[in-house]
Amino acid sequence: MSKLEKTPKIRNNFHTHVQRCRHAQGSEEDYIEEALLKGLSQLGFSDHGPYPGDPFGRRMPYGELGDYLETLDRLKEKYRGRLTIWKGLEVEYLPQYRDYYEELFTKWKLDYLLLGAHFYVDSEGNTANIYEVSTSTQEYLAYAKTLAEGMRTGLFRAVAHPDLYMLNHFAWDENCKRAADLILDTAVATDTILEYNANGFRWEKQSYPEGIRHPYPYDGFWKMAAGAPVRVMVGSDCHGPGFLWDEAVERSYRNLESLGIEPVRELFTEGKTQ
Ligand SMILES: [Zn+2]
Numbered sequence: 001m002s003k004l005e006k007t008p009k010i011r012n013n014f015h016t017h018v019q020r021c022r023h024a025q026g027s028e029e030d031y032i033e034e035a036l037l038k039g040l041s042q043l044g045f046s047d048h049g050p051y052p053g054d055p056f057g058r059r060m061p062y063g064e065l066g067d068y069l070e071t072l073d074r075l076k077e078k079y080r081g082r083l084t085i086w087k088g089l090e091v092e093y094l095p096q097y098r099d100y101y102e103e104l105f106t107k108w109k110l111d112y113l114l115l116g117a118h119f120y121v122d123s124e125g126n127t128a129n130i131y132e133v134s135t136s137t138q139e140y141l142a143y144a145k146t147l148a149e150g151m152r153t154g155l156f157r158a159v160a161h162p163d164l165y166m167l168n169h170f171a172w173d174e175n176c177k178r179a180a181d182l183i184l185d186t187a188v189a190t191d192t193i194l195e196y197n198a199n200g201f202r203w204e205k206q207s208y209p210e211g212i213r214h215p216y217p218y219d220g221f222w223k224m225a226a227g228a229p230v231r232v233m234v235g236s237d238c239h240g241p242g243f244l245w246d247e248a249v250e251r252s253y254r255n256l257e258s259l260g261i262e263p264v265r266e267l268f269t270e271g272k273t274q
């Protein structure tokens, strides 16, 4: 697509948290009011998805899932004609929960799932946390394999922050590139959107082997993405209504433009249908 052909500046966001995860602020309706103020056309809610029995922290309790979805159904009706609202969740891809993910569509009638992997299946087959990789970048291959396996299930419309592994304090090396290759190739093969995550710009800059930078998005990853026929979308990943469409989001669009990537702005009308 020519860089001169400007797409109309449609404002949509499909990566939105609410207070239910206990580390974001604001109710569903607070974000809707903010979306109307900022001129958004579509708003997708993707709070941190609950798991039966609540085995993981920092996410919605399982007991609130029904209320979350009923609230969104009610608000969809209330704001019909003013804002298109979608019901989603951001979840891990852990293979033992495959049936549960299916159930989120069949029983709970979710519109979409975002694959936001903070956990992955490590090289020894255990559940590990990407924030805690301290030995070597070798583990990134296992992280990428978990993402790839998740994408191949067809359960996920988009992968949130696919370059999250670059938050660790290692230099960009062959393992980082091989992980990026596997994620990009699988996204293309499965027609899964990769998200350029604005929330990384809201984190403090930190000292890395190549200098001071935000933990993600990571340029090296997105330069590789620019050379692949992959669909990319900006996600706000806002944890407070004031962040829904802020400087971090604007900066994300500018960065993609300078990388020569034209982001998609629709999660539902282009490409695959669920
Ligand atoms: Zn969060």
Ligand SMILES: [Zn+2]
Residues within 6 Å of the ligand: 015, 017, 090, 116, 160, 237
């Ligand atoms: Zn998120």
